[in-house]
Amino acid sequence: MRKLISTIVMFMFALIMIYPFLWMISTSFKQPFEVFQSPFQWISDQPTLKYHENVWTGTASFITYYWNSLKISIISTIGAVFFAAVAAYGFSRIEFKGRDTLFLIYLVAMMIPNQIIFIPKFIMFNALGLYNTHWALILPGLFTVLGVFMLRQFFIAVPKDISESAMLDGAGHFSIFLRIMLPMAKPSLATLAIIDFSWHWNDFENALIFLLDEKLYTVSLGLQSFVLENSVDYNGMMAAATAGMVPMIIVFLIGQKFIVEGLASSAVKG
Amino acid sequence: MKLNWMRRQQLVGYMFIAPNMIGVTAFIILPALFSIFLAFTNWEFPQLSADFVGMSNFSRLVQDEVFYNSLKNTLIFLGSVPISVGLGFLAALVLNKSVYFKKVLRTMFFLPYITTGVAIAFVWMLIFQPVNGPVNTLLMNLGISNPPGWLSSTSSAIFVFDIIWIWFLLGYNIIIYLAALQEISSEQLEASKIDGARLFHTVRYVIWPLVSPTTLFLLMTGFIVSIKQMGIFQAVTNGGPGDSTTVLSLYIYKTAFRYYDMGYASAISVALLVIIILITAIQWIAQKKWVHYS
């Protein structure tokens, strides 16, 4: 009974959480003059598929944008999770001189405002010939400080005797990392992957500055094409944004499976 | 033999962190050092030359009222982080065991975290519309005859961002807490089913301390991510009305890319960096009082 009540209460809160999305989806099926109509109507009087069709067949080629976003986000996420896991292991399971100082530098690096490193990054990529290529997004995307922090918290919590007994059996750090820690860390890795993927998928600023050719554009950059000279094509933008959410939801559902599967053995702890 | 092992250990340690360290150095630390250097110049992007101006950017900063105002707005905005972490903890507790349709609910709560900014920012704007907006319509129906002007008023606009941000971060906090809650043995959680008084007691004195390292992690990363957030401010109000929602990160962005004053923007960034480090250091020191490592 109690479970039923809490389910109902949670659903009510969940509805508040998704209210803006419902609004967004609703608007994507509306006519322009209905966007601002009050009182708000969930279902348009003259519903139209025009804007959703336009996302895929219009002048802005969202199919290309989609493909670019997928490419960048998938490569970056896989790389970022891997490099973060390796570094997190180093920071948590191996004792060596200067480790904690280095970690402190990491924490500070995490705090640097993005806006201020755009121009230096631009100068660097330009010098390397990476400006106006997807590498300008993928390369920095392979390294996440927050991910290292997150996984470190997890690795620290794994009892020492697990790796110590493996070491007595002659296993080195690399095999402990690959065969014991990574499998145990699945839920944390999945969590990081979901979060990291969403950063790459939604990244607008880097894409804006580092990509020039329209055929290299990403979905979040493509949304700009709905900003007209003196107004915004809200219906078109909402339709594109709705379509843009689909991959994220799929990633979350896949990731959540791993989280649930590995739940019994894991946690994020300090 | 012993020494050799130590050396080996040292080497292996470096090998593990090296790949990430190189990337972070190249793409974050070096660019940041370059911009700290710029803080002592009057460089205007995209000009070809600049002069050293010593501390003058910083002496301008300490007298800059816009800077202090942005700092105040940033701090108010940061208030959303502990609230969202607290709500995330409560929601995770419930979502962990005592609901049906766990997966559906989790997905719904996580949805905000994965959204693209501009489109959803516009929706928020309409939701908080002072006339006819759903929030104020609801408040009027509840008998509040003079609801706040939300984004149209200098005194309430920044709080709308707090609400948006609580909403945005909640899903992230919940899934991290959910992962942490798995560590706690099920008897401890089962106990919470017995009666109201016990339930509060279990949560407050058993579960809360057990997840405190996670809480620390969420607070620290939450503050850092929030302090750097610029996009929603730019999309929803661009700092207005007046300067009531200009936060430091937006002020930096405008100074750098609207007024092309890279030198001064770098100086504000250095100040922001110092503030973030201070906030983090305080949390790191204060953790001894309340964070329990098992």
Added chain:
Amino acid sequence: MKKKSVGFVVILMIVAALSACSSNNNNSQGTSGQAGSSNGSSDKVVNLTFWGGVPAEAGPQEIVDTWNKQNPNIQVTYVRYVNDDSGNLKLDTALVSGQNVDIFANYTKPLLSKRVSSGAALDLSPFSEYNIDDKMGAGAKEWLVDDKYYALPTKRNMHFVWLNKDALDEAGLPVPTDWTLADVEKYAKALQTDTRWGYASFPFWRDVVSFDGSLAVQGSVKEDGTSNFDAPIVGEALQQQYDMMHTSKVSPPISLIETTKMNLIAEFLGNKVAMLNAGEWVFRDANNLTDYPRDFTAAFAPLPRMTEGQDDFRYLGGLGDAIAINAKSEHTKEAWEFLKWYADGGMLPQAAGGRIPASKDADQAKAIELLLGDLKDKYDLESLERVLSNELPTFQVSLPQEVLDIRTEEFDKYYIKAQSLEEAIQNVVKRHNEFLKRN
């Protein structure tokens, strides 16, 4: 505080950046069409990239398509950048990189000046066969940077008040030919209904039209180098705008416009605003009866002066869309060819969106025809003719962005009742003076 030049450091970095990317540059453009190069240079296809803020489908695509058909050897690609902070940043980084920009449109003088001083814009004076002053008229002068043309202003800026003529007729009011803000308020009161505002203006343009128009002759800076925003006329104009929002309530208050991102064009065309202080850019939507069904005739009036007897008032106008050639482009000659053609009539397909060519050699009658489309009966042609051909003295936006922002921030706080009129002016003056001291 001793100043040392660190110019060389920045220059070094940028030079390094440029030399490294020039190899890229070559293969990304210019070489793609060398199919028949054995026949000599005449067969070489030059590829140019043209950056502008107008959405491609609103004219630019048609323009480059026409050009490309007529000039198989010079192929132009149009790239649209959004004319906001981030879009301009994108253009500026692209210019620094030397990649993919040959021709670019500038929409404000301060931005053009920045680009000139960073060496991104080509000095057009060597192309002496085309006399810019002669072609474009006196307004071109406002685009001079250090007494030289680095960009070709191509479009006539036209600001005026759009009127709902049917509503005016109903109220028995004539189309005004010369009026003040007080007259506007009188009209607005008569036109206001339960479902319709009397008068509205775009927040940004409202301030430019009223304050910069009033100070155009005096200047926004006094002789002693301090801010002139405390001139009495500024306070009067401010008070009057405020009264229209809050006392007579004939104008939608700024808070409403901002928080709902109110689309004033749609409001005007939908008969929810009777008079709209705007400009030529409204035509694109006004001609689009599918998305903006409209059953009334639109008439036009000049911008209102702030007070009766204000003889130094200047009318927002002049020339716009100043198009420059990237100094680093490898094909500046071909770019210039395109630019001349564009200015002298190539740009006509954009006329439907309100962009009337400034060049005297462009077909003005054709431009007006395109502007009105097949909707001549939906416009009051007599008053349109009047606002298009009047000889009122004009000015153009020239304040630095930072000053414009300071003014908006402080005045907005007055408009939304967060500070008094005196405070607003005091604060603007104070912050403007600080700005002046720094620069």
